Amino acid sequence: MQVLVVGTIALDTVETPFGKKEGILGGSAVHASISSSFFSNTSIVGPVGEDFPAEHLDFLKTRNINLSGLENIKGKTFRWSGYYEFDMNQAHTRDTQLNVLLEFNPVLDANLKKTPFVFLANLDPEIQLKILNQLECPKLTAVDTMDFWIKSKRDVLHEVIKKVDFVLMNEGEIRMFMETPNIPLAARRLIKLGAKAVIVKQGEHGALLFTDDYHFSAPSYPQEIFRDPTGAGDSFAGGFIGYLAKTGDLSEGNIRRSVIIGSVMASFNIEDFSLDRMRRLKVHEIIERFDEFKKFSDF
Ligand code: AMP
Numbered sequence: 513m514q515v516l517v518v519g520t521i522a523l524d525t526v527e528t529p530f531g532k533k534e535g536i537l538g539g540s541a542v543h544a545s546i547s548s549s550f551f552s553n554t555s556i557v558g559p560v561g562e563d564f565p566a567e568h569l570d571f572l573k574t575r576n577i578n579l580s581g582l583e584n585i586k587g588k589t590f591r592w593s594g595y596y597e598f599d600m601n602q603a604h605t606r607d608t609q610l611n612v613l614l615e616f617n618p619v620l621d622a623n624l625k626k627t628p629f630v631f632l633a634n635l636d637p638e639i640q641l642k643i644l645n646q647l648e649c650p651k652l653t654a655v656d657t658m659d660f661w662i663k664s665k666r667d668v669l670h671e672v673i674k675k676v677d678f679v680l681m682n683e684g685e686i687r688m689f690m691e692t693p694n695i696p697l698a699a700r701r702l703i704k705l706g707a708k709a710v711i712v713k714q715g716e717h718g719a720l721l722f723t724d725d726y727h728f729s730a731p732s733y734p735q736e737i738f739r740d741p742t743g744a745g746d747s748f749a750g751g752f753i754g755y756l757a758k759t760g761d762l763s764e765g766n767i768r769r770s771v772i773i774g775s776v777m778a779s780f781n782i783e784d785f786s787l788d789r790m791r792r793l794k795v796h797e798i799i800e801r802f803d804e805f806k807k808f809s810d811f
Contacts, residue, residue: 514552514553514554514627514628514629514757514758515545515548515552515553515554515555515627515629515630515631515753515754515757516554516555516557516581516620516624516627516629516630516631517541517544517545517548517554517555517556517557517630517631517633517750517753518541518556518557518558518581518618518630518631518632518633518635518639518640518643519539519540519541519542519544519557519558519631519632519633519634519635519656519746520539520540520541520542520558520590520592520613520633520634520635521539521541521542521556521558521559521560521564521582521589521590522537522538522539522540522542522589522590522591522592523535523536523537523538523563523564523589523590523591524536524537524538524539524591524592524593524594524742524786525591525592525593525594525606525607526538526593526594526595526596526740526742526785526786527594527595527596528595528596528600528739528740528741528785529596529597529598529600530739530740531739531785533740533785533786536785536786537568537571537786537787538592538742538743538786538787539558539590539592540633540634540635540656540743540746541556541557541558541633541635541746542556542558542568542572542743542746542787543633543742543743543746543747543750543781543787544631544633544746544747544749544750544753545572545575545577545750546572546575546577546747546750546787546790547746547747547748547749547750547751547754547777547781547790548631548750548751548753548754548757549575549576549577549750549754550751550754550777550793550795550798551751551754551755551757551758551773552629552754552755552757552758553576553578554575554576554577554578554750554754555577555578555579555580555581555624555627556572556577556578556579556581556582557581557582557583557618557620557624557643558581558582558583558616558635559582559583559584559585559589559590559612559613559615559616560582560583560584560585560589560612561584561585561586561587561588561589561590561611561612562584562586562587562588563588563589564589569582571787571791580621580623580624581618581620581621581624583616583618585612585615585616586612586615587611587612587615588609588611588612589611589612590609590610590611590612590613591607591608591609591611592605592607592608592609593605593606593607593608594606594742596740596741600715600716600738600741600782601682601714601715601716601717601741602684603741603742605660608660613635613636616639617639617642618639618642618643619646620643620646620647625646625647625648626648627647627650628650628651628652628757629650629651629652629753629754629756629757630643630647630650630652630653630654630753631653631654631655631656631749631750631753632644632653632654632655632656632672632676633656633746633749634656634657634658634661634745634746635661636661636665637657637661637665637668637669637671637672638665638668640655640672641668641671641672641675644672644675644676651760651762652677652678652753652756652757652762653675653676653677653678654676654677654678654679654680654749654752654753655672655673655676655678655679655680656679656680656681656745656746656749657669657681657685657689658685659684659685659688662685662688662689663688666689669689670705673702673705673706673707674705674706674707675706676707677707677708677709678707678708678709678710678711679702679707679709679710679711680710680711680713680745680748680749680752681702681710681711681712681713682712682713682714682715682745683695683712683713683714683715686698686699686702686710686712689702690702695712695720696722696727698712699712699720699722700722703722703723703724708723708724709721709722709723709767710722710723711752711771711774713744713745713748713778714732715741715744716732716733716735716738717732718730718731718732718775719748719771719774719775721767721768721771725764726764728767728768728771730771730772730774730775730805730809731775731805731808731809732775733775733776733779733801733804733805734808735779735782735783737783738782738783739782739783739784739785740782740784740785740786741782742785742786743781743786743787744778744781744782745778747774747777747778747780747781747790748774748775748777748778749774750774750777751770751773751774751775751776751777751778752770752771752773752774753770754773755769755770755773755774756770772802772805772806773798773802775805776798776801776802776805777798779801780793780797780798780801
């Protein structure tokens with residue numbers, strides 16, 4: 513397997529201006545691994561409870577995702593409930609029920625430990641740190657987080673960031689974490705903490721990549737079909753790392769291309785609730801949209 517994704521496997525309740533859906537498939541690891549699976553062989557690590565519908569696992573299997581790191585734990589699956597107003601860039605959490613996440617203490621098997629590309633999706637930073645400590649010479653590691661963990665486990669998150677290559681956060685999260693409204697400055701400070709590069713996700717406005725040596729700005733996609741932004745960040749990350757793993761090329765040019773691939777995957781994910789657009793997505797559509805990105809950002 514080329515990509516390892518660790519994160520939450522969830523049942524979400526989501527309300528947007530386009531409707532409300534209860535108990536739908538979600539979770540940071542699910543969105544990221546489905547997206548990654550379009551490019552690379554992907555393994556998922558995360559906990560599910562006894563109430564997790566088998567049909568969701570069947571869907572992951574249809575994408576050839578390796579489920580050997582999926583842990584069945586007695587109790588209820590992680591649940592998140594949130595809503596979006598007209599500004600769908602901003603998620604509002606109504607309720608987070610950690611449930612089986614509280615019991616989750618992953619031990620990677622010999623194969624998973626050797627996975628070269630690792631994405632630590634939004635999850636308790638203590639678990640992210642445990643995973644990092646089990647990896648045997650990864651080629652590239654990336655981490656995501658959210659306000660929930662920044663508020664409750666800031667110090668552990670610092671430890672995680674010291675050990676990873678790429679940090680992905682959205683605008684609000686990086687401002688909160690680095691305690692400045694200025695995004696380039698916040699990115700600079702994050703790199704000083706130890707990360708090699710920072711990707712700031714700006715929702716429908718695109719994404720920014722910062723390293724010590726260069727800066728890249730991915731354009732926004734003029735998306736007119738926009739029903740549910742949940743999982744956009746994770747779909748971005750899955751596409752980004754899945755494409756890097758597929759190509760094995762960590763040059764600046766290819767990292768820029770991977771950021772665009774991430775943006776393409778996020779732009780599909782928001783077209784429908786849960787993973788519904790990803791279920792119907794075809795590889796030729798990804799290629800066509802990638803070419804569109806190229807055309808409309810050329811000058
Ligand atoms: P995003 O890509 O940021 O929109 O991520 C959305 C997914 O994150 C949802 O499907 C949720 O199940 C999951 N999620 C929400 N809160 C948390 C949390 N505190 N920790 C981990 N995952 C979460």
